[in-house]
Amino acid sequence: MFDLFIGLGSNLGDRDRNIRDAIARLSDHDLVDFVALSQFYETEPVNAVGHPMYINAAAKFSSILSPREFMEFAERVERDLGRDSKGNYDPRTVDIDLLLYGTDIVSDEDLIVPHPLLHEREFVLRPMMDIAPEAIHPLLEMSIKELFDALAR
16 A cells, blocks of 8 residues: 545535545545544635635545546546636635655656645645655655745745
8 A cells, every 4th residue: 555645625615525536536435544634724825816715625535546546536536526627726616736656756757746836835845744754755855844934934
């Protein structure tokens, strides 16, 4: 089993419920085990003026799925919960990003792990601090706490 971390966001509808529904649906997979969920944080939208506020969270799972298999499943969950586009800054019922997958490094055209902006986003690092401050970014070789502290400077 590999430990993996995801970031979740929602800024449409019942934002808390959308995140909880995403966690429940991800946990329904026979090869995905839920481990931990951060607090929920209300944040400003990035690169979008006039959009509703987000609720952001992070979650830890264990799985034997590959990073690609997990993301394909997560994208199905997004669609099932009403997400109709990916890769833009439109408002969304739920957004699921694969942040870390064990110590794996993936650099494909449509999947990059660790998430390429993980270390630049407070709305990702703050919830990660709740559940995995000691988790190591395999490319930067820094813990989530170190990345969070560096961003705060």
